[in-house]
Structures are given as structure tokens and as C-alpha cells.
Amino acid sequence: MTRRPSTTPSAPVTTIPRIPPADVLGRLAALQTTPIAQLKQQWRELYGKEPPPFNKAYIQSRLAYRIQELAYGGLKPETRARLEALGEQLDGGNIVLRRIRADSRPLPGTRLIREHGGVEHVVTVRADDFEFEGRPYRSLSAIARHITGTRWNGWTFFGLKGRPGA
Structure with a gap:
């Protein structure tokens, strides 16, 4: 079966900027003093979507990760595959179980x-x-x-x- 090109207009493509590794430390430090409105704008620029309705500390931590990810690269495909396989072992492939911990007891070692x-x-x-x-x-x-x-x-x-x- 051959696919025909879609005739419906697609959503605008958002370009996520590359971050030079030399800029990482400065950007991470600046996150601590940036107002929430500007953090949300950075979220839109770095993730290409609206920020979640969470607190400032959460948005700062996720932006810090994203800045480093865009500068140095994300997880290797082998690491992602391994994490997925471990998740499958723990929850039998059930996506709902994957998102909800079986109990609220802290993990051993905590x-x-x-x-x-x-x-x-x-x-x-x-x-x-x-x-x-x-x-x-x-x-x-x-x-x-x-x-x-x-x-x-x-x-x-x-x-x-x-x-x-x-």
C-alpha cells in the first residue's frame, strides 16, 4: 500500500536550538534568578510546547536537564532500550502500572x-x-x-x- 501525501495543513514545525557546551554553565546559573514567566518562555523555546502547570523549582530542574541534553546529547539509544526493557520486566508492559508506583513506600536505600x-x-x-x-x-x-x-x-x-x- 502506498501512502499519499496529506492534503491537510500540518502544524508549524518548531526548531529547537542547539546549545553550545560553553554556554551551559552560565545558562544553568541564570535559571536560579530567572522569573517564572521567562522560565516558561524558555520552556517553549527548548521543548517546543507549552510548559506544565507545575512550580518554579520543577520547571527550573527540567530546564536544567534540557539545556544539558541539547548541549551534550541525550541518552544513548542503547540506554533508552535498556530502561524500556527494565520497565517491561517490572510492569509486564502495562503503561498504566508504569506510571503509578505500586505503593508509596520509599525505595530501599532511601x-x-x-x-x-x-x-x-x-x-x-x-x-x-x-x-x-x-x-x-x-x-x-x-x-x-x-x-x-x-x-x-x-x-x-x-x-x-x-x-x-x-
Whole structure:
């Protein structure tokens, strides 16, 4: 089957500028003091589409990545393919599952840091439990109780949004 050229007018093609590697550091530094309106304009120029309705810090971080990507290049095709394959293994190819984490538990290896009573407390998330002061704990609430001497919701004590699955 042969394809005929489309007779409908197409959307205007947006040209994304190349960024010279020598300009990267200056542009990254300037992001910190640029007003949000100008950040959104940069987004339009560097991504060729409207910016998302997120906060300034998010837009700055994505612009910083994009500036470096346009100067130095993005991920290699082999890396993209590997990441896709790993995603397939984790979610069986289900796009919805790929976008939603199974639970809200922090990933193993994550360190939760909380200052209480002038002391910094560090908890390491492990696959099936939490480690605090070299000892395993089944819940963050048990650790919060150990630290404060009172009952706390551990997820709240450590500043996490909610409990797993909630």
C-alpha cells in the first residue's frame, strides 16, 4: 500500500536550538534568578510546547536537564532500550502500572532524615523493614516512638505524605 501525501495543513514545525557546551554553565546559573514567566518562555523555546502547570523549582530542574541534553546529547539509544526493557520486566508492559508506583513506600536505600530534640536521626529504608541505629524496625511509627517516647504516625513524623497504599 502506498501512502499519499496529506492534503491537510500540518502544524508549524518548531526548531529547537542547539546549545553550545560553553554556554551551559552560565545558562544553568541564570535559571536560579530567572522569573517564572521567562522560565516558561524558555520552556517553549527548548521543548517546543507549552510548559506544565507545575512550580518554579520543577520547571527550573527540567530546564536544567534540557539545556544539558541539547548541549551534550541525550541518552544513548542503547540506554533508552535498556530502561524500556527494565520497565517491561517490572510492569509486564502495562503503561498504566508504569506510571503509578505500586505503593508509596520509599525505595530501599532511601535515607529519611529528621531532626528532633536538637539531634539528627537517620533511618534507612530496606526492602522489608527500616534500619535505625543499626537495628531493624518493622515500622516508621516504632522508630518515631523510640525517638520521641510518644506515639506518632511514623509517615507523618518523617514528613512523608501518607501511609503506603493510602
